[in-house]
Amino acid sequence: xxxxxxxxxxxxxxxxxxxxxxxxxxxxxxxxxxxxxxxxxxxxxxxxxxxxxxxxxxxxxxxxxxxxxxxxxxxxxxxxxxxxxxxxxxxxxxxxxxxxxxxxxxxxxxxxxxxxxxxxxxxxxxxxxxxxxxxxxxxxxxxxxxxxxxxxxxxxxxxxxxxxxxxxxxxxxxxxxxxxxxxxxxxxxxxxxxxxxxxxxxxxxxxxxxxxxxxxxxxxxxxxxxxxxxxxxxxxxxxxxxxxxxxxxxxxxxxxxxxxxxxxxxxxxxxxxxxxxxxxxxxxxxxxxxxxxxxxxxxxxxxxxxxxxxxxxxxxxxxxxxxxxxxxxxxxxxxxxxxxxxxxxxxxxxxxxxxxxxxxxxxxxxxxx
Numbered sequence: 156x157x158x159x160x161x162x163x164x165x166x167x168x169x170x171x172x173x174x175x176x177x178x179x180x181x182x183x184x185x186x187x188x189x190x191x192x193x194x195x196x197x198x199x200x201x202x203x204x205x206x207x208x209x210x211x212x213x214x215x216x217x218x219x220x221x222x223x224x225x226x227x228x229x230x231x232x233x234x235x236x237x238x239x240x241x242x243x244x245x246x247x248x249x250x251x252x253x254x255x256x257x258x259x260x261x262x263x264x265x266x267x268x269x270x271x272x273x274x275x276x277x278x279x280x281x282x283x284x285x286x287x288x289x290x291x292x293x294x295x296x297x298x299x300x301x302x303x304x305x306x307x308x309x310x311x312x313x314x315x316x317x318x319x320x321x322x323x324x325x326x327x328x329x330x331x332x333x334x335x336x337x338x339x340x341x342x343x344x345x346x347x348x349x350x351x352x353x354x355x356x357x358x359x360x361x362x363x364x365x366x367x368x369x370x371x372x373x374x375x376x377x378x379x380x381x382x383x384x385x386x387x388x389x390x391x392x393x394x395x396x397x398x399x400x401x402x403x404x405x406x407x408x409x410x411x412x413x414x415x416x417x418x419x420x421x422x423x424x425x426x427x428x429x430x431x432x433x434x435x436x437x438x439x440x441x442x443x444x445x446x447x448x449x450x451x452x453x454x455x456x457x458x459x460x461x462x463x464x465x466x467x468x469x470x471x472x473x474x475x476x477x478x479x480x481x482x483x484x485x486x487x488x489x490x491x492x493x494x495x496x497x498x499x500x501x502x503x504x505x506x507x508x509x510x511x512x513x514x515x516x517x518x519x520x521x522x523x524x
Contacts (some may be wrong), residue, residue: 159191161270161380163378167344168398172398177415178414184238185206186236208380209241210391211235213261216275217302218307220278241272248281267391270294275298293328296324317376319367320368335471339396342376344368346367370449377393378393379393387485391409396434435459439456458520463514465510466513467510477498
């Protein structure tokens with residue numbers, strides 16, 4: 156990565172439309188985690204990073220075990236509560252091999268010691284693949300979708316999305332330019348090269364996105380950063396877009412803050428930062444009938460690209476600059492939790508403004524009939 160920090164990205168596909176964020180100190184190590192709407196206790200965590208700089212995410216793997224996989228969120232919560240390193244997570248898996256786990260997943264993990272790996276994990280076994288030995292488009296880049304290389308041959312799913320992820324990030328990583336901004340751009344991609352669709356070309360009124368990186372089922376995007384050499388644990392961060400990535404702006408949350416901005420926090424309703432995004436999501440995907448729900452409205456997509464996306468990118472760039480400046484000062488003087496939280500809160504305010512302005516811009520470009 157550009158910063159020297161191990162990084163981990165996940166576009167989360169799930170039922171529903173949006174996610175929320177919790178800060179919890181219910182284990183040995185405090186952590187921030189991505190959760191389903193309303194899960195204030197964080198009973199299932201779908202990506203997160205803790206105060207030791209250990210981060211984790213998952214992708215369900217459909218060629219390791221038969222049947223549904225239901226234990227991933229619980230296992231990741233336990234890992235965030237108790238693990239400080241990639242090796243400690245492997246030890247956790249080793250201890251649970253005998254009794255078994257209700258999982259069929261690829262777990263991505265990073266730590267503050269420079270560790271980065273995936274674990275292709277079944278009920279009673281796992282295979283570790285270190286990013287240092289990987290070369291998915293660039294040395295050190297490791298990409299997985301919804302299948303495992305050690306699983307059943309030619310089974311699983313996500314092949315097109317995995318190839319697109321490698322195609323988007325490989326050249327950037329090869330040039331040493333990989334950072335949260337580059338990854339968030341990839342997280343918003345709606346192309347499908349297999350059918351010659353970029354989402355930008357003129358053509359029929361609908362764009363098929365079922366095999367795109369960003370699609371109807373994508374309810375959030377996260378980028379995790381573990382501290383680099385010479386940085387303290389306060390540098391650990393999770394950048395979150397709490398709904399459809401194309402329709403939202405990312406905000407960084409930090410375990411060192413001791414809390415999360417209200418714009419992302421758990422409640423029975425969508426988090427404030429997701430509400431405007433859901434308005435745009437509804438316009439991008441206007442037809443809920445059958446498979447038509449997977450087709451994006453091309454006119455709305457064009458309006459989002461020209462009127463909304465520049466606002467999101469500008470907000471994120473301003474936040475990235477603030478965060479990097481703060482991290483530079485933190486190398487010299489450890490910050491208070493209040494200072495770290497204020498940085499995250501300021502980013503949330505900026506993102507809220509960007510999303511509200513984006514909703515207005517799209518509405519002006521395409522008035523509701």
